[in-house]
Amino acid sequence: MTMRPQPRFPEPDTQPFWDATKEKKLIYQTCDDCPEVIFYPRAHCTKCGSLNNTWNDSKGLGTVYTFSVVMQSRHPAFKDIGPYAVAYVDLDEGFRIMTNVINVDDPVNDIKIGMRVKLAWLDQGEGEIALPMFEPA
């Protein structure tokens, strides 16, 4: 089976995020100089421009903000897996991540906006990054 598209490097903004996934850690940044939660990862604060921020561990619990079910993808990694849900999940720590909601029989009917979900890792190989996915909590 063809691999999913992988994050590519050098790309210093998201490198720490992806390195942490090798240890099954979902991390995010908070600004040291204002209350902003920074996501996707960046070296600067998107609210105040501060260059000072701290990485934190997420508990991996959140809510489905919205989703779409892809019936047709031409990408070789996805074209044979059947309908799959692409979603935005709002983590309890205040950041919104693009992801897949998995481990449901019928994505169109079994996933609901507002549904509670929890982190489920999809391994991409020994010693490699893992993809953060979500499943019903």
Add this chain to the structure above:
Amino acid sequence: MSQTREVAVVGIHEYPLRVAPGVSALQIKAESASKALADAGLSWQDVDAVYDNGQNQNIGGLSISEYFGFKPRLIDVTSVGGTSYEFQAHHAATMIAAGKANVAVLTYGSTAHSNRVAIGTAGATGQGAPTPFNNMEDSWGMTGIAGYGMVKARHMHQYGTTNEQFAEISVATRYHAMRNPEAVKAMTDLEFVGVNEITVQDVVDSRMIAWPLHLLECCMVSDGGGAVVIASKDVVKNTKKKPVWIIGGGEATKYRENGGDITVSAGAQSGPVAFADAGVTPSEIDVLMAYDSFSITVMLMIEDLGFCKKGEGGDYVSSGILKFDQSGGPALNTDGGGLSSNHPGERGIFCILEATRQMRGESTSQVDNAKLAVAVGNGGQLGARHATSPIILAAD
């Protein structure tokens, strides 16, 4: 600009074919520029400003100027996806009003269909330099259409909007397409199943592409292009057709944000700016050319530009007002739109072209006595990052 008649669209051309093997995007741009200048009654040598999306050349505004053979004193390469042309028209109008140039040409050309460019279903390509955006999206199989599907799903959840209501947008657009011979030829050449008027039921029964978006809510992938000539009021005295005045414009961007409302587009910011600039209100608008990449895009433009209250777009579009021969609201996408006439990837220029035809009285679905039109583009990905620019046009 507020209602002052300083700058006008004086020439237009829409490349007539949607399947155009054997020609390049650059050739489509040059042919369109030539015919738009002829439409204006101006010459190649009159052009002193070049506006371009910078996508067909290696060195952006430099090599496109060389290719055309223009010697511009003003170059602007604004590239914000499908609404680049509204941004550019806004810039051209502002700079011409300031006396920095007299005759601006905006062009677009694409061979997306013939090159088999998958606009909505390909997902990540894994090409180009690594970026944080791609690194945080591509692994999950995000497709272009799914990004819009996520916005539609949230709209339905948040406001109770129904599939049948969204379908009204497709129905009205096809109604107009069937009156436009170029749109009929487009649908025929692109082998649409059923080149005919459609019903709400046809739309909701059509194949699901990315839930909750059905096939008949999605734009076509065509070849095509066009050109717009914009000129100062002094130049207008010598042009061939009635000028169509640019009286207002606005620009904004919006991104996915933590806790943000995905159902509100950048149009909520740029819409009020454009209307204030023009000194008119949405209720005065006769024709709305709103970028229809998907039904949801139009729904957000209608709401965010203030044609109805936020969240009430479903009821608004169901009241039968979108067709050119109905009153009570603006006629929508009277050329047949990206859904049923022309979408080679960046449709924004066609919104300006048809708005101009309406203000001239040249549309195939002509609104009686049309005086004001809005051309609003939406570029990028509605659910991730996008730009929205409305420009407001007035008949002479």
